[in-house]
Amino acid sequence: MSEQRIRAKELDAADVLAALRAEFVLDEGGAGSGGEAVYLDGNSLGALPAAVPGRVEDVVRRQWGELRIRSWTEEGWWTAPERIGDRIAPLVGAAAGQIVVGDSTSVNVFKAVVGAVRLARSADTAAGPARDEIVVDATTFPTDGYIAESAARMTGCTLRPVPPSGIPDALGERTAAVLLNHVDYRTGRLHDLPALTAAVHAAGAYVVWDLCHSAGALPVGLDEHGVDLAVGCTYKYLNGGPGAPAYLYVRAELQDRFDSPLPGWNSHAEPFGMRPEYAPAPGALRGRVGTPDILSMLALEAALDVWDGGVTIEEVRAKSLALTDFFLECVEAYVPGGRVECLTPRAHGKRGSQIALRCPDAGDVMQRLIGRGVVGDFRHPDVLRFGFTPLYVGFADTERAARVLAEVLTETGA
Numbered sequence: 001m002s003e004q005r006i007r008a009k010e011l012d013a014a015d016v017l018a019a020l021r022a023e024f025v026l027d028e029g030g031a032g033s034g035g036e037a038v039y040l041d042g043n044s045l046g047a048l049p050a051a052v053p054g055r056v057e058d059v060v061r062r063q064w065g066e067l068r069i070r071s072w073t074e075e076g077w078w079t080a081p082e083r084i085g086d087r088i089a090p091l092v093g094a095a096a097g098q099i100v101v102g103d104s105t106s107v108n109v110f111k112a113v114v115g116a117v118r119l120a121r122s123a124d125t126a127a128g129p130a131r132d133e134i135v136v137d138a139t140t141f142p143t144d145g146y147i148a149e150s151a152a153r154m155t156g157c158t159l160r161p162v163p164p165s166g167i168p169d170a171l172g173e174r175t176a177a178v179l180l181n182h183v184d185y186r187t188g189r190l191h192d193l194p195a196l197t198a199a200v201h202a203a204g205a206y207v208v209w210d211l212c213h214s215a216g217a218l219p220v221g222l223d224e225h226g227v228d229l230a231v232g233c234t235y236k237y238l239n240g241g242p243g244a245p246a247y248l249y250v251r252a253e254l255q256d257r258f259d260s261p262l263p264g265w266n267s268h269a270e271p272f273g274m275r276p277e278y279a280p281a282p283g284a285l286r287g288r289v290g291t292p293d294i295l296s297m298l299a300l301e302a303a304l305d306v307w308d309g310g311v312t313i314e315e316v317r318a319k320s321l322a323l324t325d326f327f328l329e330c331v332e333a334y335v336p337g338g339r340v341e342c343l344t345p346r347a348h349g350k351r352g353s354q355i356a357l358r359c360p361d362a363g364d365v366m367q368r369l370i371g372r373g374v375v376g377d378f379r380h381p382d383v384l385r386f387g388f389t390p391l392y393v394g395f396a397d398t399e400r401a402a403r404v405l406a407e408v409l410t411e412t413g414a
């Protein structure tokens, strides 16, 4: 048995989060015990928490089937967006009353970016030039870039794609809004949220962070670092399920001035007043639009119960770093030298919860890995992604993934 295999057993035995694995539906037996799959794709779709099917069944059969319309009030359907927002809040370092759940990440990017431009303009003084630039992370997940481009056209702004490291130098008195990804979806690089937020504020602009790849995997500190607006999905490290609704954070002090470009009736101060004129609700509710997607929203609410047993995001982060360190160590020990190149930074302060390895035949390699029960994913054109969700991935999983990867890479040559 290899040195790494022995260490994996020791690390699993000492893992304070190990018991949480039982709260998820994963292949029987666990990693290392045979042919069961090692699931390293929770950075794309989180695994199913075991409590969710029963809760969804209750929502469908009893709440919808029996109570019908009464559930909007009696089962709290109407207030679910802000109630579930308050459940996500501690995981991203936000006090209650600043997050609403609903719509997709893409739609929330739109609300946040246009809202940020409007905030910047409402704060404009007559002295300087009008703020007419939106800066976007040039390495962004595509949807953010597409929406920022459309938001720029609609608001009469110029869009400036800039690599995150160059953002401080690109900011100026014309910058209205900056849209950044906290963790790069392709490389797993963690960007410096405190420093970049401070740089945006020093330029008098407003920042929007996309937390899709960090929420539920590492501490974010939205309030602590004075972030203006943030969005994120809930189907990755929050395990809300396929197409689970996203969320929007608007910092408390900005809520009165937040002017949503999608002012639906759910964000009206008096939604059942059915008035022809729009009057925004106070607080985070302004981020709502139309009727919430109750079935997937309540599945998400059940999925968040996993966090209720006292697990802290700091413990999750510590295990995430230990898992990714161990994976890199195993890859180095097992994989023939030069066969892959690691795109994810080694420094803990610059790493999210995934490892991205570049190899020219990545598409074929990932297919073979999946065929042998190691499920990661492939990102065009040559990236193998392995996501580590500390709530249910263990060290034996990690060792096995690296071992199977080495077998595949050795067989396929280069």
Ligand SMILES: Cc1ncc(COP(=O)(O)O)c(C=O)c1O
Pocket (backbone or CB within 6 Å): 104, 105, 106, 107, 141, 143, 144, 181, 185, 210, 212, 213, 233, 246
């Ligand atoms: C950083 C980031 N933003 C946005 C999205 C997707 O947005 P939506 O939830 O609207 O599909 C993803 C999906 O993986 C993502 O990684």
